[in-house]
Each structure stands twice: as structure tokens, then as C-alpha cells.
Amino acid sequence: MNLQEVLFNIADTPAVAGNEGQRAELCAEYLKKYTKNVRVSGANVIAEIGEQKPEQPKILLDAHIDQIGMVCTHITDDGFIKIGNIGGLDRRLLLGQELRIFGKRELIGVISSMPPHLKTDAKKPPEIDEIYVDTGYSSKNRAELEKIVTLGDPVAFNTKCKTLLNGRVTGSSFDNSAGIAAVLLAAELLAAENRAFTVLFSAQEEVGLRGAYAAGHRLKADAAVILDATTANDLYDGEKEIQAICRQGEGAVISIADGGTVYDNRLIDLAVKTAGEKNIKVQFKEAMTGGTDAAAYQRSAGGAKVLGISLPARYIHSANSVADKRDIEACYDLACAMASAVHEND
Numbered sequence: 001m002n003l004q005e006v007l008f009n010i011a012d013t014p015a016v017a018g019n020e021g022q023r024a025e026l027c028a029e030y031l032k033k034y035t036k037n038v039r040v041s042g043a044n045v046i047a048e049i050g051e052q053k054p055e056q057p058k059i060l061l062d063a064h065i066d067q068i069g070m071v072c073t074h075i076t077d078d079g080f081i082k083i084g085n086i087g088g089l090d091r092r093l094l095l096g097q098e099l100r101i102f103g104k105r106e107l108i109g110v111i112s113s114m115p116p117h118l119k120t121d122a123k124k125p126p127e128i129d130e131i132y133v134d135t136g137y138s139s140k141n142r143a144e145l146e147k148i149v150t151l152g153d154p155v156a157f158n159t160k161c162k163t164l165l166n167g168r169v170t171g172s173s174f175d176n177s178a179g180i181a182a183v184l185l186a187a188e189l190l191a192a193e194n195r196a197f198t199v200l201f202s203a204q205e206e207v208g209l210r211g212a213y214a215a216g217h218r219l220k221a222d223a224a225v226i227l228d229a230t231t232a233n234d235l236y237d238g239e240k241e242i243q244a245i246c247r248q249g250e251g252a253v254i255s256i257a258d259g260g261t262v263y264d265n266r267l268i269d270l271a272v273k274t275a276g277e278k279n280i281k282v283q284f285k286e287a288m289t290g291g292t293d294a295a296a297y298q299r300s301a302g303g304a305k306v307l308g309i310s311l312p313a314r315y316i317h318s319a320n321s322v323a324d325k326r327d328i329e330a331c332y333d334l335a336c337a338m339a340s341a342v343h344e345n346d
Helices: 005-011 021-031 139-148 173-192 210-219 265-276 296-297 325-345
Strands: 037-039 044-049 059-064 069-075 081-086 098-102 106-112 133-135 154-156 168-171 197-202 223-231 252-254 281-283 305-313 321-324
Touching: 005 021, 005 168, 005 173, 005 325, 021 037, 021 044, 021 173, 021 197, 044 173, 044 210, 044 296, 059 210, 059 325, 069 139, 173 197, 173 223, 173 305, 173 321, 173 325, 197 210, 210 296, 223 296, 223 325, 252 265, 252 325, 265 281, 265 305, 265 325, 296 305, 305 321, 305 325, 321 325
Parallel strands: 059 197, 059 223, 223 305, 252 281
Antiparallel strands: 037 044, 044 197, 069 081, 069 154, 081 133, 098 106, 098 154, 106 133, 168 321, 252 305
16 A cells, blocks of 8 residues: 555545545545455444454554544625534634635635725634635625525635655645555555454544544454644744744654643563664644544443554645644554554553
């Protein structure tokens, strides 16, 4: 399986939280290469791979399938579309962005707002209710627009993945298409080794871990390895270094704690030990920010031990994020190694 091909295919398939169906079906097709036990439940994709023996711990590999985006909330008399945010959008970067509007047929729109030289406070990013989407229609076309666009229709950035220099790539939803790609490549290797494990591509993580909570009670995992993306703020402001949180090109990011979870010390120690033995490049997350599906698995059924492995990605929750393919490789190498190590060290 080719990492870049899989990553780009997933990232370019829209999956705004609450409307993940198209990406869910794509991921299910990938997983059917390794098992017949694949199902789409809601928008969660669940695959049971290998033969689970009663004495073995049940291992879950998780990556959320949804992405941040927007939703249509109103059509103005002038023919513009008003939007609401789905997940944590960075409003500073919205103006002028091209969008895909998934109505009865797909439309392209551009985010507009009052020009900065006409605003009294040009440095302040616009509130979401100050933003309009221009599809080219005007007041004369409002009735026609209403036949195409329904309130509640999802909206995503119109961004295609591209290759950058130095092993880097860019795309709009590496949070969390990169995590999905890492799980798929790990699944390919683990299936070849006849390992028993479960894959969950969970829905609506960006709006409250909802898919993970629903599936966690049913799956009852003993240990869950969560693949996600986190902020690589490894940039400089003049000569003053900003807190990096993690650094691109330095490998998979292991979390100690974040806004929703204190991760299992035993799994962290095992991950560091395993990475050293397998020559996998890893780093620790330097801030207790954000959160992942791990919080749901700690609170589901009997409570699972959890390990967070993240891709260091720049500019997440915007129209274009940047990732290093070598970091993604480190993520799936570590996830694969940990699925084996947990069995062997239980």
C-alpha cells in the first residue's frame, strides 16, 4: 500500500463531522482487503481482523474519520449563504477561502467579509456570523439557490493534496486523514502477521468524541492505540522561539496527558522501549493541549488502557495543513509495533 496515494485519496474525500458517509465507505473498502468482518455503523467503520483468542487482550487501533468544516445556516435576501462552524475552525484564516457546498448538487463558493480597510478593527478576525459565502448568485437568483442548497448542508474547504519539498505534503484534512492512513498501513502489516486486533474509524470526534463513545461501550477494548494529528508549532517569531508543542520531522508524537486524558504510563513506557528496539523515531508532546478519542475509551465499559500517537502537523484546522511523510511512517510503524508488543507483554 502506497502511503501518499492512500493519504491523498482519503484527505480529498470530504468528511465534515456528521456527514462522514463517503469517506466511511472508502475506508471500509480498504479494510475489506484484510477481513470480511467490516461494517459501517452510523458513520463509524469497525473491522475485526484476525482470530481473537479468549486469553489475549483485545487491542483497538483508532483514528477518527471526520474533519472540521462548516454547515449552511441561512440564505440571505442578496443570495449569499451564511455558515456555522463544525469543530474548531481557525477564523483568522477563513477570508477568501474557496469552499465546496454539498447541496443537491455541489457548488463552489468563496468566503467573503467586509474588506479590512473598511473595518474599525482590521486586526480582529471576523466572527462566524459576520462571514458570507459568495456563490455568484445575487438577489435575482435567491429562489434558484434555495432549490440547490438546504439549511444543514455540509461545507468543506476546496483544497486538493499536493506534494511539497523535502518529503512534505499539504492538504486540508490531515487531521485526521493522516491517522487513518497510518492505521491502514499498520493493519496491512499486522494482518500479514496474523495478529488479532480491531480497527475503529470513529465519527464526530471533532464535535465531542461521539463515535468513540458509542463504539467503545460495544467493543470493550483492553487497550486502545489512538492515531491522530497534533499541532506542530515549530515556527519562529523573529528571534523569539514559540513553544513548539512538537516538531515536524522528529517522528511520532507520544502524549503524556492532554485536555481529556492522562495516558497509561505502562503503555507509554512500552512505546518508548519498543521504539528504541525498532529504531522508530519518537518525541513527546510538550503541552497538555487538545484531546483525542482516548478520553472516550477510558470512560467506556470497563475502561481501556490508552496510548496516544500523533502526527506533528502544521496549520491544523485550516484550509491547508502540512505534514512530513516520514512522521506518518513513524506513526504507523509505532502503532504496528505496539499492537504486537501489547500482546507479548500482557
